[in-house]
Amino acid sequence: MTTSTATPAQGPATGTLMAGKRGLIMGVANDRSIAWGIAKAVAAQGAELAFTYMGDALAKRVKPLAEQLGVPHVLPCDVTDEASMDAVFASLKEQWGTLDFVVHAIGFSDKNELDGLYLNTSRSNFALTMDVSCYSFTAIAQRAVPMMTNGGSLLTLSYYGAERVMPHYNVMGVAKAALEASVRYLAADLGPQNIRVNAISAGPIKTLAASGIGDFRAILKWNELNAPLKRNVTIGEVGNSALYLLSDLGSGVTGEVHHVDSGYHTVGMLAVDSAAETSALLQSLVKSEG
Ligand SMILES: NC(=O)c1ccc[n+]([C@@H]2O[C@H](COP(=O)([O-])OP(=O)(O)OC[C@H]3O[C@@H](n4cnc5c(N)ncnc54)[C@H](O)[C@@H]3O)[C@@H](O)[C@H]2O)c1
Numbered sequence: 367m368t369t370s371t372a373t374p375a376q377g378p379a380t381g382t383l384m385a386g387k388r389g390l391i392m393g394v395a396n397d398r399s400i401a402w403g404i405a406k407a408v409a410a411q412g413a414e415l416a417f418t419y420m421g422d423a424l425a426k427r428v429k430p431l432a433e434q435l436g437v438p439h440v441l442p443c444d445v446t447d448e449a450s451m452d453a454v455f456a457s458l459k460e461q462w463g464t465l466d467f468v469v470h471a472i473g474f475s476d477k478n479e480l481d482g483l484y485l486n487t488s489r490s491n492f493a494l495t496m497d498v499s500c501y502s503f504t505a506i507a508q509r510a511v512p513m514m515t516n517g518g519s520l521l522t523l524s525y526y527g528a529e530r531v532m533p534h535y536n537v538m539g540v541a542k543a544a545l546e547a548s549v550r551y552l553a554a555d556l557g558p559q560n561i562r563v564n565a566i567s568a569g570p571i572k573t574l575a576a577s578g579i580g581d582f583r584a585i586l587k588w589n590e591l592n593a594p595l596k597r598n599v600t601i602g603e604v605g606n607s608a609l610y611l612l613s614d615l616g617s618g619v620t621g622e623v624h625h626v627d628s629g630y631h632t633v634g635m636l637a638v639d640s641a642a643e644t645s646a647l648l649q650s651l652v653k654s655e656g
């Protein structure tokens with residue numbers, strides 16, 4: 367193996383950890399997407415990939431990215447549409463026959479409800495958020511598992527708002543909590559087939575999906591000030607942790623929610639050395655609420 371010690375800033379480490387493995391990456395929207403960070407990390411280790419994208423508008427962005435990594439299969443998929451998911455797996459079955467891993471980096475909620483109080487969540491947006499952000503992982507697993515004849519690895523993305531109240535995360539927090547529970551149930555169901563199921567709980571990262579969350583910039587700053595590493599994480603770092611869970615390095619790990627968040631989830635109190643800046647940030651949040 368020829369793994370280098372490159373940091374995410376220098377690009378992913380190259381090597382052969384994923385050689386011979388075929389995987390589907392769902393959720394690349396652009397080059398800021400967490401799914402893109404994961405795709406780069408596993409491609410640099412020899413994985414053969416397929417991408418899905420949602421809607422014609424994103425095809426223009428996703429196809430050139432796929433070309434960069436030499437990904438030949440780029441398929442449309444809307445996870446609220448059963449036929450669209452069936453078509454993706456029928457196509458992969460025809461092209462590849464078997465599948466080794468799937469990355470589910472998909473979430474959605476009406477941004478009007480990612481602001482203000484959770485109390486005001488509508489029935490329709492509750493159902494849509496749960497469908498896209500939680501149930502779809504199970505729906506994808508149902509289709510992927512029959513192709514994972516040599517075992518496999520399923521990976522989804524969560525956020526700390528599943529465990530603790532984060533301002534404005536609202537119904538997404540409820541959906542992520544359910545998603546994390548489904549990781550554990552799927553892990554139990556699929557363990558006997560040597561199919562592992564895990565989640566990465568990523569720290570806040572400026573992406574298209576994140577831009578819909580109220581006061582997201584303040585959340586980014588708050589994490590930077592108060593996380594043990596005193597900075598936010600990159601999609602490259604999430605990609606490297608995903609590589610561990612998707613490759614045989616993670617062969618003993620399933621049902622896990624692995625935090626890649628500069629350690630923020632371990633902190634019980636604000637950082638004393640950033641108290642002044644954190645307090646100024648709080649003041650600005652109070653003003654924006656007012
Ligand atoms: N950015 C963050 O701070 C952060 C932190 C933790 C977890 N996450 C999670 O990471 C995952 C990826 O999000 P991201 O931040 O990279 O943003 P992103 O906008 O780049 O990716 C979200 C993806 O979901 C796709 N999507 C939405 N509705 C869909 C549908 N009906 N069918 C198929 N695809 C659909 C979008 O097309 C997009 O590709 C999400 O689950 C998100 O909740 C993000």
